[in-house]
Amino acid sequence: MxxxxxxxxxxxxxxxxxxxxxxxxxxxxxxxxxxxxKEPPGETYARFARDFAVSIDPNLDINQSFKRxxxxxxxxxxxxxxxxxxxxxxxxxxxWKEAVSQVVGEEAAGSENFDGYFEALxxxxxxxxxxxxxxxxxTCLQELRERGWEVGILSNFDARLELILRDLKVTELASFxxxxxxxxxxxxxEEAFAAAVRAADEVWGGENQSSRMLRxxxxxxxxPCDVEGALRCGIHAVCVDRKGKHSDGLPQYxxxxxxxxxxxxxxxxxxxxxxxxxxxxKQQSFIKxxxxxS
Numbered sequence: 001m002x003x004x005x006x007x008x009x010x011x012x013x014x015x016x017x018x019x020x021x022x023x024x025x026x027x028x029x030x031x032x033x034x035x036x037x038k039e040p041p042g043e044t045y046a047r048f049a050r051d052f053a054v055s056i057d058p059n060l061d062i063n064q065s066f067k068r069x070x071x072x073x074x075x076x077x078x079x080x081x082x083x084x085x086x087x088x089x090x091x092x093x094x095x096w097k098e099a100v101s102q103v104v105g106e107e108a109a110g111s112e113n114f115d116g117y118f119e120a121l122x123x124x125x126x127x128x129x130x131x132x133x134x135x136x137x138x139t140c141l142q143e144l145r146e147r148g149w150e151v152g153i154l155s156n157f158d159a160r161l162e163l164i165l166r167d168l169k170v171t172e173l174a175s176f177x178x179x180x181x182x183x184x185x186x187x188x189x190e191e192a193f194a195a196a197v198r199a200a201d202e203v204w205g206g207e208n209q210s211s212r213m214l215r216x217x218x219x220x221x222x223x224p225c226d227v228e229g230a231l232r233c234g235i236h237a238v239c240v241d242r243k244g245k246h247s248d249g250l251p252q253y254x255x256x257x258x259x260x261x262x263x264x265x266x267x268x269x270x271x272x273x274x275x276x277x278x279x280x281x282k283q284q285s286f287i288k289x290x291x292x293x294s
Contacts, residue, residue, distance in 0.1 A: 022204040023213070026144050026271055027196050027230075028174075029187075029220030030155040033240050033264075034137045035168060038130060041066045045104060045121065052117040056108045069102045075156075078180045079191075088181045092158040096122060126160035128167020134242075140264040141173040149271060150203060153177040154196040154218065156186050156225065175203045188229025190280065193218070197279060213276035219267055223250070231257055234279040238267060 028034055037044075042062030049056050056062065076095050081088050097118050101109035108114065124130050141151050151174045155161055159181055165171050176199040178192070185191035197216070217236040220226025227250065230237040237258040239250060246260050259270050 022150075023215055023276065024147075024149045024271070025152065025197065025200045025214060025216040026149045026267070027152050027154045027193075027216070027218040027235070028141075029218075029222070029226050029240075030153060030157055030161055030165070032221035032242075033134075033219055033226075034153075034170065035131045035133050035164070037125075038132050044124065044130075045100075048117055048121055048124070049104070049108065052113045052120065054104070054108050054111045054113050054117045056104050060105060062103065065103045065105075069099050073099055073102065075186055076180070078184045078186060081181070081184070085181065089159050092181070093122060096158070126163060128164050131164055131168060133168050133170070134263065136263050136265045138169070138173065140267050141170070143268040144271060145173065147268060147272070149268075150175050150200050152196055152200055154187065154192065156180055156192075176200065187220075187222075187225040188232065190229075190233055193229060193233040193235060194280060214279055215271075215274045215276050216279060217267075217271055217274050219264070227253065227258060234277050234281055236270075236274045236277075238270060240264065 178196045183195035218230035219238040221240040227237040
């Protein structure tokens, strides 16, 4: 067993006893890719509201409200956050407090019990007990490692993800994790993917891997964040389409640079087909084709 490195953390973790070849890197998104909420957020919000006597409009569809707010609320600008990690954590928490207040509505957010309600929600969603791994996730990560692939987590989640993945035993299967607070960027920004490659380089103890050929894939469920973000960096993209929305594929993207899968079971097989490539090269033809359709 090994301990996962958290990019940007002060403590240095031990590397895996199983050394990778140093030229194969598999990156994974977290939510919707490796893990999911055991309970729809609307049900959790409503249940906690009853516990804290916070009145939410009974006609409000909390799940729909959650989706609307999360998709519309401007994200934190991680490129301009302070160096003090504690302040960054406070800002992430403040972002979620604003999100929750918008989800539940003005009356509920104005309740004298709202602060306690939010604290309980924030704590709940920051533990592994609120989440579960998809059935095939562990086997997928194990098989990749057995095939000599370095496995890393690249997520837009906040700092709570470290504890969540530890609870779910994912930290035993991944060598490192890169979050926005350390990357100072969010997917699909190139800086986020570059930070993940640098984290792999720290594990390998070598020079910057973007300067030489590297077999790399990124697995995620978001087309704009995961698929487009990876493709723009020269990374093979694997779109996890659990709801079958893209069963006919993604014809707008070069077929040789991406795959669509219903779950993670085929990812190790796909990984073996990924060709070595110099990453972050603006001269690659598929980068131009993406710009043409944007």
